[in-house]
Amino acid sequence: MALQPQQLLSNFAYRFNELPASRKMGLAVVLAASIAVVVGLFLWSTAPDYRVLFSNLSEKDAGSVTATLQQLNVPHKTGAGGTILVPSDQVYDLRFKLAAQGLPKGGGVGFEMMDSPKLGMTQFQEQLAFQRGLEGELARTIMSLSPVESARVHLAIPKPSVFIRDKQTPSASVLVNMHPGRALDPGQVQSIVHLVSSSVPELSPNSVTVVDQSGNLFTAKSDGQALRGLNSSQLEYIRQIESYYAGRIESIVAPIVGNSNVKAEVRADLDFTEAQSTSETYKPNPSPDTQAIRSQQSVEDSSGAAGAAAQGVPGALSNQPPGPAAAPFNAPPGANAGPNAAANAGQGAAGGGSSRRESTVNFEVDKTTRHTKEPMGRIKRLSVAVVVNYKAAVPDEQGNPGKPTPLNADELTQINNLVKESMGFSEQRGDTVNVVNAAFTETKTEIDIPLWKDPDNVSMAKSLLKNLIVFGLAFYLVFGVLRPLLRDLVKPVENASRAGGPASATQAELATAPRSSPDGAYTDALGKVKEFTKSNPKVTADIVKEWMNKE
Secondary structure (H helix, E strand, O other): OOOOHHHHHHHHHHHHHHOOHHHHHHHHHHHHHHHHHHHHHHHHHHOOOEEEEEOOOOHHHHHHHHHHHHHOOOOOEEEOOOEEEEEHHHHHHHHHHHHHOOOOOOOOOOHHHHOOOOOOOOHHHHHHHHHHHHHHHHHHHHHOOOOEEEEEEEEEOOOOOOOHHHOOOOEEEEEEEEOOOOOOOHHHHHHHHHHHHHHOOOOOHHHEEEEEOOOOEOOOOOOHHHHHOOOHHHHHHHHHHHHHHHHHHHHHHHHHHOHHHEEEEEEEEEEOOOEEEEEEEEOOOOOOOOOOEEEEEEEEEEEOOOOOOOOOOOOOOOOOOOOOOOOOOOOOOOOOOOOOHHHHHHHHHHHOOEEEEEEEEEEOOOEEEEEEEEOOOEEEEEEEEEEEOOEOOOOOOOOOOOOOEOOOHHHHHHHHHHHHHHHOOOOOOOOEEEEEEOOOOOOOOOOOOOOOOOHHHHHHHHHHHHHHHHHHHHHHHHHHHHHHHHHHHOOOHHHHHHHOOHHHHHHHHHHHOOOOOOHHHHHHHHHHHHHHHHHOHHHHHHHHHHHHHHO
């Protein structure tokens, strides 16, 4: 029959009182330690998982962020190197709240350090303070880019010299710390380079170096074309042109052979030289009727003696009017002019005048002036290589799998023509096209993330391992340590005769003593019972209760 809770407590109290003092102390220590371990494991399992809120903070920013977290009653921890840890489920929310308050402000100082100049500063200290302020302002501007978490700028500004041969140009180095999973594209790198070079006098963009926290150099020239003077933007433009034409070719051929059955590669040779030319051409003179008049000048001057005043020596002959004019007569050669020829000639000479007529006409010159400016990045030549897969295998009538078959000549010709049309093929430019029909090698490459690298699996494994550790230790403490101790302490009193105690032996004798024993034995047992009852009234009462329950 199961023992009642009161009986269990009574047995436990009896057993505990019967133990020596050393065992009582040990049992109390084990019980307290077990309870402490179980409570500690429970608190550890329910404790929040802390993650990094900010790292590499300056002392000023770390103090401001910590004060704000205390005002928000957010549990947090601080680590070395300006690291602040908060519960993982509040990381992004706290970042938004702190960003709204302008935290963190960044470790660099800007031009505000020039607001309070110190008395007695030397020229070198002033120049150094200005350089530090300029570096801080540039770092703040670079940090405004979304992929950049923090930035540092180092400027190497040489001292000015009056000698040209000793003149040195400044240089700059930029270290950017990226957000996790973010990167700078080439356009953003060029913007950083030009931002720094434009902020420092006489600083060339080629003298600016940009490096990330992993040591990756963004401003290095990457391939052999860079040795020919091509910068990163020109190289990126070449890649864009090649990708553009390759995409056009694949998009026009894919509907015929399938999306995964065509591959195209384009090699573009571009000319980035900037050329300008001016030419003048003159055509032969056209006829006057069709030629445009540029300017015209006409001068006409005539004078005659018929209407003029009398001239000569005053007298009767000079004051007489002239005789009637006679038409000029030009005799043919060898003919006799007649008697009046001399008289007519004399009269014409006497009565004739002067006449002058000039005319100047300037015609326009047919001239053509042509100014030509060649654009940069002209395509000099395109080389295209296209690979087309065989036709898919078709099962025969019996259901046997067939073999892939190549394209025929007409189909290859059609694909070749489509490729030329899509790329803008030009023989004068020297373009080449090569279309090859070959069987593709089927390779199934499945990129599986290992289980131990999957973030979800890692998080679940950590949580499961934590719970298993807590459950295992609690199970061992309860069933391996506490349960055996409590089981021995709550045993029924009559079953504890093997313990060897005097009270236990007396109880066992009382429980097993026969009711109808001889007089001597009965008298001895009765005396022992009386003595035990007087010395242990509580135990006696428990024994009587147990007998009553059994009956």
